[in-house]
Amino acid sequence: MAQSVSRIFIAGHRGMVGGAILRRLQARQAAGEALELITRSHAELDLTNQTAVRDFLQAERPEVVILAAAKVGGIHANNSYPAEFIYENLMIECNVIHQAHAAGVRRLLQLGSSCIYPKEATQPMRENALLTGVLEPTNEPYAIAKIAGIKLCESYNRQYGTDYRSVMPTNLYGPGDNFHPENSHVLPALIRRFHQAKLDGLDKVTIWGTGRPLREFLHVDDMAAAALFVLDAPKAEYDAHTQPMLSHINVGSGTEISILDLAHLVAKVVGFQGKIVTDPSRPDGTMRKLMDSALLRDMGWSPQISLQDGLAETYQWFLQTTDFRA
Structure with a gap:
């Protein structure tokens, strides 16, 4: 049975992940769970502003605080x-985690990224x-900021006895994604490119x-389902699965696909029938990034949406919401 809470602040509710978490919490609220959901836009609350x-x-x-706000982007x-990636993410994490503790928040969940792991980490990670x-040089500043977030949670737990947890998702996609042509x-970049x-x-x-x-x-x-699953897990169960590991847990699908095969899959979903060519002069980034999500699987969670079904849904969302000629 999930533990009920009354007041939850979702930081970053307008982003892809924060929005998905908010939708799931709203559904629980509509089903009768006693929740009060607190949100603020960036215009209403600048998370890089300590005061x-x-x-x-x-x-x-x-x-409860759910920290889904971050500055994110591709290679x-x-x-x-x-500079913006390391500064803004460090400021957001420091401000939210420290001030949550100062305000008496006992439970917090922060979202990180698979880029925290070394470039040559044994696969699956x-x-x-x-x-x-x-670390992978192309996203080292962002990765360092996300590692700092994990260590902030660990440090406050160790010194103050808080229950601050971190989840490290693999590459995410879906409704609310950023389809900017460069960033x-x-x-999402492939969806936009093939559609255009x-x-x-x-x-x-x-x-x-x-x-x-x-x-x-x-x-x-x-x-979103995994994040709330981790947040709701009893502390003894969470600690039993993560200790003597660090205080974070991986969230992945357990399957991988090459970028070229992904491009062919996106082309099929979009309906593009032309040729696909590669440009080896451009950076590849890390050659393999597969998460080992065995700890979370052992706790009882598993993904439900296949890549092909998810791509089809994401493409429909893109068509309905994006000015792709802008």
Whole structure:
């Protein structure tokens, strides 16, 4: 039985993951669970502003905080704006986690990223691979910020006895994703590129890199379900599965696909019938990133949405919501 809470602050509710978590909590609320959901837009609350975050949490006094807010982007964005990625993510984590503790919040869940693991980590990547090697250079600033978030939670738990947990998702996609032509992740970037190519009647599409890197993908609704599953798990059960590991847990689908095969799958879903070519002059990034999600599976959670079904749903959402010629 999931533990009921009354007041939950969802930081980042307008993002893809935060929005999916909010939808799932709203469904629980509609089903009769006694929840009060607290949200603020960036215009209403700048999470990089320490004073604003302090005043907000002191006034609202939530019982639970879900930290889904972050500055995120693909290889191009990480390479172009490294200072922004490390600064903004560090500030968000420091402000929210510290001020949550100062406001008496006993339970917190923060979302990280699979990029926390070393570039040459043994595959699939287990939680104890953290800090055992050099990070992937293309997203090192972001990864360092997310590692700091894990260590913040660990440190507050150790010193103050809080129950602050971290989940590390694999590559996510789904409704609410960012389809920016330059700053998006690989899957939404492919959807946009193939759709535009279909509209323009192109006979080929070029993808970055060799197409050989392997990636794991998880639908954002599965991620939302996993996040709340971890949040609701009794502390003794969570600790039993994560200790003597670090205080974070992986969330993945357990399956992987090459970027080239992914491109062909996206082309099929979109209806693009031209040729797909690779551009080896562009960076591949890490050649393989598969999460070992055995700890979470052992706790009783598993994903429900296949990649093909999830892609079809995401493409329909893209058509309904995105000005793809902008």
